Amino acid sequence: MDPNTTGPEEYGHDGARDTPRQRPPRDPMTPDFGQPVPALARTVELVSGDFLLTVNPVDGSEIEVRPPADTSGHARPVKYAVAERVARAAATRPPVPPGPVQRQPALLERQDERERLVRLLARGRSVRLTGPAGSGRSALLDVVADDCSDLAPDGVVRLSGSRRTASDVLYDLFAAVHRAPLYRPGQDELLQYVHEIGAVVVLDDLEFGGSALDELLDATPECAFLLSATPDVPTPSADSHVEEVFLGGLDRAGGVELLEQAVGRDLSEEEANWAGDLWFESEGLPLRFMQAGALLRQRDRQRADESAVDELGVFEDVPVDAPFDAGGGRDVPLPSLAEAAAAAPLLASRLSVPARETLKFAVALGGEVPHQTHLPALVDDTYADAALAELVACALVSPVGSRYRLAAGVLTQLEAAGYATGAREYALRAAQHYTWWAGHPSVTPERVAAEADAVLAALTAVMPDTTPSDDDEENPAVRLARQAAPAFAAGLQWGAWERALRAGAEAARLVGEVGEQAYFHHELGILALCGGQLDRARAELEASIGLRGALADKRGTVAGRRALALVADRSGATPPGGRTAAGEEVPDARHEESASPPGGVPAGFGAPVPIGDTATLVTHRAAAQPDGGSGAGTGTGGVQGVVKGTRRNLVAAGAGAALAALLGTVVTLGMTSNNDPSTPPENVRVGPSASQGADDDSIGADKAGGDDSGDVSSTTKPPTPTGPGRDGTYGTSDDPTPSSTSRSPLDGPTRTKGPKPTKSPSKSPTSKPSTSVTGSPSPSSSAPTPTEPTTPSTTGSAGSPALSSAPAASSSSAGAPSGGTDPRTPSGTGPVI
Numbered sequence: 069m070d071p072n073t074t075g076p077e078e079y080g081h082d083g084a085r086d087t088p089r090q091r092p093p094r095d096p097m098t099p100d101f102g103q104p105v106p107a108l109a110r111t112v113e114l115v116s117g118d119f120l121l122t123v124n125p126v127d128g129s130e131i132e133v134r135p136p137a138d139t140s141g142h143a144r145p146v147k148y149a150v151a152e153r154v155a156r157a158a159a160t161r162p163p164v165p166p167g168p169v170q171r172q173p174a175l176l177e178r179q180d181e182r183e184r185l186v187r188l189l190a191r192g193r194s195v196r197l198t199g200p201a202g203s204g205r206s207a208l209l210d211v212v213a214d215d216c217s218d219l220a221p222d223g224v225v226r227l228s229g230s231r232r233t234a235s236d237v238l239y240d241l242f243a244a245v246h247r248a249p250l251y252r253p254g255q256d257e258l259l260q261y262v263h264e265i266g267a268v269v270v271l272d273d274l275e276f277g278g279s280a281l282d283e284l285l286d287a288t289p290e291c292a293f294l295l296s297a298t299p300d301v302p303t304p305s306a307d308s309h310v311e312e313v314f315l316g317g318l319d320r321a322g323g324v325e326l327l328e329q330a331v332g333r334d335l336s337e338e339e340a341n342w343a344g345d346l347w348f349e350s351e352g353l354p355l356r357f358m359q360a361g362a363l364l365r366q367r368d369r370q371r372a373d374e375s376a377v378d379e380l381g382v383f384e385d386v387p388v389d390a391p392f393d394a395g396g397g398r399d400v401p402l403p404s405l406a407e408a409a410a411a412a413p414l415l416a417s418r419l420s421v422p423a424r425e426t427l428k429f430a431v432a433l434g435g436e437v438p439h440q441t442h443l444p445a446l447v448d449d450t451y452a453d454a455a456l457a458e459l460v461a462c463a464l465v466s467p468v469g470s471r472y473r474l475a476a477g478v479l480t481q482l483e484a485a486g487y488a489t490g491a492r493e494y495a496l497r498a499a500q501h502y503t504w505w506a507g508h509p510s511v512t513p514e515r516v517a518a519e520a521d522a523v524l525a526a527l528t529a530v531m532p533d534t535t536p537s538d539d540d541e542e543n544p545a546v547r548l549a550r551q552a553a554p555a556f557a558a559g560l561q562w563g564a565w566e567r568a569l570r571a572g573a574e575a576a577r578l579v580g581e582v583g584e585q586a587y588f589h590h591e592l593g594i595l596a597l598c599g600g601q602l603d604r605a606r607a608e609l610e611a612s613i614g615l616r617g618a619l620a621d622k623r624g625t626v627a628g629r630r631a632l633a634l635v636a637d638r639s640g641a642t643p644p645g646g647r648t649a650a651g652e653e654v655p656d657a658r659h660e661e662s663a664s665p666p667g668g669v670p671a672g673f674g675a676p677v678p679i680g681d682t683a684t685l686v687t688h689r690a691a692a693q694p695d696g697g698s699g700a701g702t703g704t705g706g707v708q709g710v711v712k713g714t715r716r717n718l719v720a721a722g723a724g725a726a727l728a729a730l731l732g733t734v735v736t737l738g739m740t741s742n743n744d745p746s747t748p749p750e751n752v753r754v755g756p757s758a759s760q761g762a763d764d765d766s767i768g769a770d771k772a773g774g775d776d777s778g779d780v781s782s783t784t785k786p787p788t789p790t791g792p793g794r795d796g797t798y799g800t801s802d803d804p805t806p807s808s809t810s811r812s813p814l815d816g817p818t819r820t821k822g823p824k825p826t827k828s829p830s831k832s833p834t835s836k837p838s839t840s841v842t843g844s845p846s847p848s849s850s851a852p853t854p855t856e857p858t859t860p861s862t863t864g865s866a867g868s869p870a871l872s873s874a875p876a877a878s879s880s881s882a883g884a885p886s887g888g889t890d891p892r893t894p895s896g897t898g899p900v901i
Contacts (some may be wrong), residue, residue: 110509112558116598117254125554127623128590128612131597131631145248145261153223156244160226162467163440165457173329173358177322178208181313185294186215188311189268194285194293196274196304199315201476202355205296206272206467208315212294213270220292222267228469229274229295231521234284236563238262241269241288243560252560255600259287266290273468277302285310317352320344326354330361331368338402339364346408355475358463359411363403366418370400412478413485415462422447423455427464427474431487432494433525435474437465442519445501470518495529499544502526507551516552517559523552524564527571534575545575546584553591566595586615590628597631602639609635 112123115134122130148156175182181197188195189212199205213224225244227237238258242248245265253261265288274281274297281304285293295310304310318326324343328335335343343360350356407414416427425447430437437459443452456472459465465472474482482488502523506516516523530545549572556565573588593608613628 110554110558112250112513112554114250114252114558114560116252117257119598121557121594121598123554123557124627125550128587128627129554129557129594130627131594131634133634143248143251145242145246145251145253147222147245148247150223152247153245157224157226160244160470162470162472163456165440165460166454167457170457170461173326175204175207175211176326176354177318178204178211178315181208181315182211182215184313185212189216189292189294190219192292193309193311194295195311195313196295196297197313197315198297198299200353201298202353203315203317204354205315207354209270209272209294209296213268216268216294220267222265224268224270226270226272229271229276229297230468230473231275231563233563234276234280237271237284238287239560239562241265241267241291250558250560252562252598262288262291264290268292268294270294270296272296274301277304279305281305281310282308317350318347318354318357319352320347323347323352323354323357326357327361327364330358331364342402342405342408345405349405349409355463355466356409356411359415359475360408362415362462363408363411366415367400367402410477410481412464412481415464416482416485416487419458419462420455422449422452423458425449426452426455426459427482428487428490429494429498430465430474431479431482432491432529433498433522434529435479436522436525437472437474438498438522439471439519442501442505442522446498471521491529492533495526496533496544498522498526499530499548503544503548503551506548506555511555513555513558516555517561517564520552520556520559520561520564523548524567524571527552527568531571531575534578536579543575543579543581546572546579546581549575549588550584553588557591557595562595562598566592569595582615583619583621586612586619586621586624589615590624590631593628593635594631597635597638602635605635606632606639 110125114121114123116131118134119131120134124130185195185197185208197205197208209226213226217224222245225241227240227244229237232240239252242253242258242261242265245267246261267290269288269291271293274295277297281295281302285308293310303312317323323346324335324340327339327343343357346356346360403411403414416424419427422443426437426443429446437456438446440453440456443455444450446452447455456465460472464475464478466475502519505511506523527545527548530548534543534545549568553565553568553572556562556568569588569592573585573592576582576585576588589608590612593605593612596602596605596608609628609632613625613632616624616628
């Protein structure tokens with residue numbers, strides 16, 4: 069979808085889709101006063117598993133199924149060559165601060181741990197190096213990584229586990245080994261790629277363990293992991309077979325030696341005693357000795373010539389490596405033990421102004437230090453990038469992946485010293501800067517993704533101040549999330565993408581910006597769809613479509629419906645809410661539970677409705693039988709029927725066991741009947757049953773014995789009585805009826821005769837005399853036993869017997885035989901002509 073091309077029905081551009089937009093002529097005398105050309109929206113097309121995703125920062129990303137022939141132009145991932153892998157490994161290291169190269173102290177008292185780690189990794193074992201913050205774990209990992217450079221075919225891969233999940237680490241490992249621009253494999257494809265990687269993976273600052281770590285190790289069987297974590301991180305499971313190596317502090321001699329390397333000279337006796345007290349208080353953590361060395365260097369500069377200090381200005385702009393004359397100057401006392409144990413405030417007070425401003429930004433961002441290229445714009449100083457060198461020299465910051473964070477304990481110390489004052493203003497300035505920077509056309513998504521932690525920290529810092537405002541200015545949190553989220557998506561940092569979207573959706577909800585809220589929900593739905601979370605994707609997309617429908621946002625609504633249609637296609641269901649992806653309403657399947665109307669009976673399964681009849685579809689749910697069974701022939705306990713109006717009134721269906729017996733009788737008669745003309749349909753035993761009509765596909769009622777005649781073909785003659793009965797007279801009601809089959813033993817003994825009433829208990833439904841035959845039922849039989857497959861007497865009204873009416877042609881041809889009344893009708897009644 070091109071965000072700069074309007075459709076024919078949008079914004080009044082009817083029929084102008086193919087007409088190029090004309091720019092007003094520019095006056096040659098005033099070339100700078102013309103309207104600026106709007107910047108094009110930066111859209112990026114990338115592959116995500118089986119999908120082709122187009123990141124559109126205007127109307128929302130679009131997603132479609134990836135072409136099977138891979139015609140999108142994205143190449144399949146291939147592994148980097150050795151030279152490319154080395155170059156990428158160097159690029160992932162923290163940036164070198166500007167200025168003179170600083171000498172790194174040597175690794176002290178770690179030789180045993182170093183040899184053990186290399187030995188375990190050479191045997192293909194995974195190791196976890198556990199130690200407190202500031203114990204020098206990262207320095208030891210650097211040395212071990214250099215020692216293992218030739219152990220694995222894919223070399224050494226250095227990754228950061230800070231704020232990363234197991235899935236994020238797998239994607240980082242895939243990107244570090246494979247060349248795959250704008251390609252993010254699906255979960256199954258990702259597992260296939262990482263399964264073939266054979267490397268020594270150095271994972272620093274691990275933040276997960278247990279089952280999550282087991283999943284990471286199981287997905288990469290050809291890799292040996294060197295993990296680094298603090299003691300508060302969950303330990304690996306017992307089945308992971310990860311070796312544990314604990315890293316403690318230095319002894320006293322090692323601490324003094326490290327302090328001398330940091331200062332660059334031998335310590336005096338007073339300083340050596342001071343270092344011994346510091347070792348006891350700090351438990352030998354190398355970070356404390358590095359900060360103490362910075363304190364001694366600042367003390368040495370203070371002892372320098374006062375004239376030089378006054379000329380440069382009270383230690384604000386004194387370079388870190390300024391020359392020091394130990395023989396001149398005044399005597400400066402050593403810092404107290406408390407100042408040496410929490411050295412951050414004292415160290416910061418002696419730094420330059422840009423360095424202290426950088427520390428205030430880091431405190432406002434929760435410990436994240438902006439990249440050195442952003443410091444001149446943030447601090448408003450051209451040479452503010454040199455402040456990073458001061459912070460590194462004082463050990464106030466430590467490397468984390470490809471960036472820097474405040475060292476362990478520094479954030480708490482600076483907040484206690486008052487550096488958190490005005491943190492909201494600093495966070496707002498950082499958010500405004502990152503908003504402008506992330507949306508600039510010259511900034512690539514990869515650069516924004518590399519600065520994701522600082523951008524998200526700024527977004528989190530300005531969230532508490534997100535409130536509706538009276539002016540038309542956009543909220544800074546919403547603006548930052550709006551600019552950074554598409555860059556994170558295009559830079560394949562989808563963990564940061566999700567965090568930015570959720571923060572943006574919450575900020576838009578708080579300020580009441582419905583349009584922005586709809587955008588964030590749409591993007592969250594796209595992200596969930598790419599991750600296979602169909603239920604979440606459906607919910608997010610429906611929320612976005614609803615919000616955009618309220619704003620009459622046609623382009624955004626169309627994008628949301630397309631994505632929702634893809635969700636429905638993946639889940640195999642129609643989009644909920646009564647509408648399809650194109651917006652058509654989906655009729656709901658409704659069940660209407662009501663008693664059968666007078667004159668109506670259930671039609672047989674699959675019985676078509678005759679042409680010309682008025683039919684109403686109903687659903688009758690049969691009650692459970694006393695023996696726990698359900699209606700025969702139904703899977704849900706219900707029977708669907710057609711209530712017919714003018715041609716034929718069908719007998720109303722009974723409930724419970726009666727309905728089950730009726731259907732069972734239908735099946736029995738259908739299986740035992742044959743089409744022999746010598747056995748007419750009347751030759752059945754007593755009890756009504758459902759059968760097919762003679763002239764159509766409807767269902768009629770076959771009556772026998774003392775009931776009225778049902779559907780009888782015109783070619784069928786009435787049966788001849790086989791005897792006069794008990795009274796010795798033909799034509800009476802007790803004359804027996806011939807049967808082509810033997811009587812069931814249950815027919816006779818279980819039925820008793822009663823007196824014949826002269827009138828039906830209830831009237832049958834009225835119908836036209838020319839089209840129906842009416843009569844009264846014969847209650848000569850008592851209620852059937854539970855074992856007899858018979859039905860109760862049918863009624864014409866609710867709860868009363870009802871009779872089936874036959875067409876006039878059938879009734880005339882099936883009348884009573886000459887010379888007497890119809891032996892099938894009770895005495896006193898007869899067919900109505």
